[in-house]
Amino acid sequence: MLNLEEVIKDVHRFVPNVWGIILVSEDGLPIDHAFTKAIGVDDPLIISGLLSSATGLIENLLRELADSSMELLFSQGDKLSILIGRVDVGFLAFVASPDAKLGPMLMEFKKQSKIISDAYREVL
Numbered sequence: 001m002l003n004l005e006e007v008i009k010d011v012h013r014f015v016p017n018v019w020g021i022i023l024v025s026e027d028g029l030p031i032d033h034a035f036t037k038a039i040g041v042d043d044p045l046i047i048s049g050l051l052s053s054a055t056g057l058i059e060n061l062l063r064e065l066a067d068s069s070m071e072l073l074f075s076q077g078d079k080l081s082i083l084i085g086r087v088d089v090g091f092l093a094f095v096a097s098p099d100a101k102l103g104p105m106l107m108e109f110k111k112q113s114k115i116i117s118d119a120y121r122e123v124l
Contacts, residue, residue, distance in 0.1 A: 002119035004034035011108050017100035018108070019080070023116060025090040028052030031120060035095070055084060055091055072109075074102065083109055087117040 004021050011018050020035035022044060030048040059070045073084040081100050084093045092113050094105060 002116060004032050004116075007112055007116065008034050008036065011094075011112060015096065015100060015104045015108050017097040018094050018105065019097065020095040021112075021116075022047060022051070022093050022095070023087070023090065023120065024048040024051050024093065026052075031090065051084060051091060051093055055086075072106075081105075085109060085113055087113050089117060089120045092116060 004023070008018065008021055011021070020033065022033040022035075023031040025031055025048075028049045028051070030044040033044045033047075055070055055073065058073055062068075062070055069086065071086055075082050076098055078098060081096045081098050081102075082093055083096070083102075083105055084091055092109070094109055096105060
């Protein structure tokens with residue numbers, strides 16, 4: 001099975017500011033996660049539920065505007081940035097520092113989301 005700790009090491013070669021990766025089911029449950037010490041995550045279940053709520057809200061908004069579904073969602077705050085995307089098994093999120101470069105993060109997200117999705121599709 002794929003180890004998200006190894007995925008973070010691979011991502012850090014191109015985007016060293018990514019602090020964590022979390023894979024969330026459609027139901028809002030954590031499938032897997034890996035976080036560096038830069039972000040204090042006490043309970044991935046809470047993070048997963050919040051990510052699921054945020055994506056559900058955006059998907060409802062997009063449907064009201066006659067779009068089919070959410071593909072990517074990016075938000076940047078004072079203390080972190082988050083990139084969330086739909087994958088075959090649910091949602092994948094990269095959590096990064098607020099100064100992380102969006103372009104390289106998007107490229108790594110696209111590459112890693114395929115690898116992660118393929119690995120977990122076989123397991124789930």
